[in-house]
Amino acid sequence: MKTSFSEAVSSRPVGLFQLSVVLAVLLVLLFDGMDAQSLGLVVPIVLKEWGIARAEFGWALSASIFGMGVGALAGGWLGDRIGRLRSLFVSVLVFGCATIAASRAGDVPAMTALRFAGGLGFGAAGPNALALATEWMPLRFRTYVVALLAIGSPAGGSIAAAIAPFVLADYGWRGLFLAFGAGSIVVGGLALLVVRESPSFHLAQGRSDKAHAVARRVFGAQVELVPERADGPRGGIDTGVFDRANLRLTLGASLAFSALTALVYSINYWGTELFTSRGLSQAEAIGVIFWGGIVSVLGALLSGWTVRAFGSRATIVACSLAAFAVTVALGAVLGQQAPSVAAVTVLACALGGIGSLGIGTLYSTIALGYPVSCRSTGIGLGMMTGRAGGILMTFYGGSLLDLGGASVMPFFAVAAGCTLLVGASAWIVDRHVAPARPE
DSSP, X not given: OOEEHHHHHHTSOXXXXXXXXXXXXHHHHHHHHHHHHHHHHTHHHHHHHHTOOHHHHHHHHHHHHHHHHHHHHHHHHHHHHHOHHHHHHHHHHHHHHHHHHHTTOOSHHHHHHHHHHHHHHHHHHHHHHHHHHHHHXXXXXXXXXXXXXXXXXXXHHHHHHHHHHHXXXXXXXXXXXXXXXXXXXXXXXXXXXXXXXXXXXXXXXXXXXXXXXXXXXXXXXXXOEEOOOOOSTTSSOOOOTTSGGGHHHHHHHHHHHHHHXXXXXXXXXXXXXXXXXXXXXXXXXXXHHHHHHHHHHHHHHHHHHHHHHHOHHHXXXXXHHHHHHHHHHHHHHHTSSSOOHHHHHHHHHHHHHHHHHHHHHHHHHHHHHSOGGGHHHXXXXXXXXXXXXHHHHHHHHHHHHHHHTTOOXXXXXXXXXXXXXXXXXXXXXXXXXXOOOOO
């Protein structure tokens, strides 16, 4: 009997190879997050070493975010043509080498150029990782896999924050960059050796013999495969990412990603400077980022369950309202003369958890919403356009802090506005993940 690979893999128990694919991809995303977070952790140190103002450094901080946007679309496009696995490995080489090179930077222009190059790799990794892992898993587990992979960046940031104090004490910020970059390349090489391209992709490319060979090796038996049926509004016809059928999905997801990225990156990239400027020590500020990342991991993992239980639309709206309340509260606490470290930590953790819950939900929405033929490109396009808010908030975050002077109101007013845009986006998207039916 002929069947699609998604149907075939969904009718069988999850095997060791499939678990190894998810683990390998997760490790790549962990190092992606570590490299991406590295500069944000050392902002006060670099500002002091180079003798520059916060606003001047916005170029360097925002460069990687801009690179991520370009890299997400380019990497997604490449993944739909040469394969998700090859594109994933290329992305790791790019951001690993760029992070190593950044350890030698001596001024803002050099750091900006290298972080942009690294951002290309950071961005390209995401869509290919999601597409590759979800195509190997049964349909019933895909939202959970997306949720697990969504912890890559926040968990990587937390690992970086945990390691940073020890590495900085002995080797400085340059040693930190060197270690993270080298580790990324090693992990990328291991992933290339372990993982295989999915039969779904081979079939979409017209390589039926290759698809059947891979499926036979994994299943241990011959399976008669046919290309995936696109579950879109065109009744099963494959559509391109720019087709009208995908327009509302792309626009709504882009708006939500943009707003959530602005919110999360405002803390990840300017958090240490914001907290230290309000009286916290460098160690306390990094500690807040560390615990925020830990809770972010929990939020991302929770998204797999909430999407299946309540659907993606209800989850996104709930995240919007909760994030608004927490953002206002955090701004009020930091506006005090001597803010409580405990209160700042709790609120920052809550914001990180809610943000990751929302991002994980969006990943599930777009990963399951686009057909195989343009899945990587669709995910990449959503990520690219969604970086706009992150770029603006990262670039102008220092200016907002300077604008407020002794007040954090301008900074948090913009952050609160972003939370409301997330809720609005839920009604633009027309291809939400519906709640799972009781079995």
